[in-house]
Amino acid sequence: MTDLRLRIGAGAGFADDRIEPAVAMAEAGAVDYLVFECLAERTVAREVQARHADPDAGFNPHLRARMQAVLPAAARNGVRIVSNMGAANPVAAARATVAVAAELGLPHLRAAAVTGDDVTDAVRARPDLVLMESGDPVESLLPDMVSANAYLGADAVLAGLETGAEVVLTGRVADPSLFLAPAMHHFGWGADDLDRIAAGTVMGHLLECAAQLTGGCFADPTRPEKQVPGMDDIGNPIALIGKDGALELTKLPGTGGRLDRRTATEQLLYEVHDPARYITPDCTLDMTGIDLVETGHDRVQVTGARADGPPEQLKVLVAYAEGFIGEGQVGYAGIGAVERAKLAAQVVQDRLRRRGFTYDEMRVDLIGCTSLHGAASGTSEPYEVRLRIAARCRDRAAAAAVGFEVRAMHVNGPTGGGGGSVASVRNVMAVQSVMVPRDLIRLGVEVFGGGQA
Amino acid sequence: MTRVHDLAHARAGDKGNTSNIVVVAYDAAGWEQLRRDLTAERVAATFAAIGAGPVTRYELPRLAALNFVIENALGGGVSRSLSIDPHGKSLSALMLTIDLPDTE
Numbered sequence: 001m002t003d004l005r006l007r008i009g010a011g012a013g014f015a016d017d018r019i020e021p022a023v024a025m026a027e028a029g030a031v032d033y034l035v036f037e038c039l040a041e042r043t044v045a046r047e048v049q050a051r052h053a054d055p056d057a058g059f060n061p062h063l064r065a066r067m068q069a070v071l072p073a074a075a076r077n078g079v080r081i082v083s084n085m086g087a088a089n090p091v092a093a094a095r096a097t098v099a100v101a102a103e104l105g106l107p108h109l110r111a112a113a114v115t116g117d118d119v120t121d122a123v124r125a126r127p128d129l130v131l132m133e134s135g136d137p138v139e140s141l142l143p144d145m146v147s148a149n150a151y152l153g154a155d156a157v158l159a160g161l162e163t164g165a166e167v168v169l170t171g172r173v174a175d176p177s178l179f180l181a182p183a184m185h186h187f188g189w190g191a192d193d194l195d196r197i198a199a200g201t202v203m204g205h206l207l208e209c210a211a212q213l214t215g216g217c218f219a220d221p222t223r224p225e226k227q228v229p230g231m232d233d234i235g236n237p238i239a240l241i242g243k244d245g246a247l248e249l250t251k252l253p254g255t256g257g258r259l260d261r262r263t264a265t266e267q268l269l270y271e272v273h274d275p276a277r278y279i280t281p282d283c284t285l286d287m288t289g290i291d292l293v294e295t296g297h298d299r300v301q302v303t304g305a306r307a308d309g310p311p312e313q314l315k316v317l318v319a320y321a322e323g324f325i326g327e328g329q330v331g332y333a334g335i336g337a338v339e340r341a342k343l344a345a346q347v348v349q350d351r352l353r354r355r356g357f358t359y360d361e362m363r364v365d366l367i368g369c370t371s372l373h374g375a376a377s378g379t380s381e382p383y384e385v386r387l388r389i390a391a392r393c394r395d396r397a398a399a400a401a402v403g404f405e406v407r408a409m410h411v412n413g414p415t416g417g418g419g420g421s422v423a424s425v426r427n428v429m430a431v432q433s434v435m436v437p438r439d440l441i442r443l444g445v446e447v448f449g450g451g452q453a
Numbered sequence: 454m455t456r457v458h459d460l461a462h463a464r465a466g467d468k469g470n471t472s473n474i475v476v477v478a479y480d481a482a483g484w485e486q487l488r489r490d491l492t493a494e495r496v497a498a499t500f501a502a503i504g505a506g507p508v509t510r511y512e513l514p515r516l517a518a519l520n521f522v523i524e525n526a527l528g529g530g531v532s533r534s535l536s537i538d539p540h541g542k543s544l545s546a547l548m549l550t551i552d553l554p555d556t557e
Contacts, residue, residue, distance in 0.1 A: 271466035
């Protein structure tokens with residue numbers, strides 16, 4: 001019997017994800033589409049700054065390496081690629097992809113760039129928009145705004161796929177929409193076919209973090225139920241989806257990791273608030289009726305996803321510069337290690353005050369004691385501890401002083417302070433969100449390559 | 454003494470300054486105990502140690518899972534947090550340390 005289901009593989013689940021699992025799926029011819037999800041909340045703003053420095057930059061820094069690794073097998077086996085690796089510059093990303101393809105002896109490959117998520121100018125013209133987090137008008141952030149990007153939906157990706165290009169590159173698109181669009185394109189599902197849109201959306205949500213569905217972020221050596229085999233070679237998930245929306249999840253045979261009810265349940269609720277109302281640009285997904293059933297080894301069937309219509313407005317992430325974070329670390333061990341680390345922390349803070357520096361927020365961590373779970377960590381004293389001080393402020397010199405003064409603990413602090421870190425300063429790129437009307441979006445699709453100059 | 458770690462596994466996700474932690478029971482008995490005893494109040498009491506809250510709980514009986522939405526858990530949000538773990542990935546492990554009352 002021929003399996004008529006569409007096979008969609010997760011190529012990557014974050015900007016710096018491993019490359020080998022995607023290559024393995026393409027080489028095995030195990031998928032029809034590979035979808036690479038590579039944009040975190042603040043990533044677009046970082047790439048906007050990169051584009052300001054170089055008009056040909058501003059897309060995912062690993063794009064060339066990913067394309068070099070995956071395009072030969074993808075071309076051989078007819079695998080189409082969809083990705084938000086375009087980040088702040090989908091056009092340059094498409095050009096770079098075509099250039100890599102030409103170097104690989106694939107001069108006919110076409111890459112489509114989908115644009116329209118950048119609404120920076122439109123938001124600048126609407127200072128009255130209200131920030132969802134602070135409740136203030138966006139006007140307060142405009143002087144420091146770096147970028148404003150709307151979460152586009154499956155319709156934007158669909159426009160790229162309809163050009164026939166083998167590779168479709170976007171900027172900000174809602175993660176599940178990247179996966180839903182190929183199914184809509186393949187089966188001709190309408191945007192109002194909500195049962196199908198629900199199935200495609202839950203598929204995308206489950207696949208968007210790649211290995212987090214197949215044994216990544218799961219192993220706990222102390223629990224028999226939480227063992228993960230072959231962690232050095234965890235295979236990424238593959239969705240098998242039918243025209244009617246029937247959905248099964250699996251992964252490439254022979255790869256490491258595991259895919260079962262437990263890994264799928266953790267990922268289904270990942271980054272979800274109200275499970276009855278998971279909002280994407282394509283629908284409002286209700287997960288409360290979902291059943292996950294193991295239908296074989298590394299095989300899970302997903303049923304019961306329901307959806308209401310999409311929200312009227314689109315969410316926009318507004319990224320803005322908020323000064324600097326300076327940081328330094330130094331270590332103590334042996335008798336009284338914690339007391340000496342605390343003394344060092346006091347000395348550093350006193351010296352920063354003496355130099356006249358002030359900070360919007362400062363944090364003192366005792367790594368090994370309280371750095372991750374704070375006061376919940378209990379009172380037992382470790383043999384060794386690492387002091388970390390971090391502070392955020394508007395003044396770069398004040399930020400740099402934090403690491404400088406921690407470093408000085410080597411010779412000018414309590415006894416036995418070692419392993420001071422190199423002082424670090426980084427730009428803070430904060431984000432808040434606003435909702436905007438859909439008619440603010442000017443969707444664009446441009447195709448590159450195909451053998452033309 | 455029973456800890457959540459004895460009954461369930463967990464995963465933490467981030468959105469802005471809010472962490473969500475899903476707690477999944479290993480079996481039906483564990484699910485009943487978690488559903489009864491791992492209340493939003495109990496979770497809030499533990500997460501107050503990192504200055505987080507309020508906490509909202511959602512039940513998913515078909516999946517034997519509870520989803521906790523914990524506001525103000527991420528030091529102001531991933532991009533501006535001073536925390537060594539700005540995504541709060543380690544907070545799933547804090548959830549698993551919570552003690553539950555013994556059942557008779």
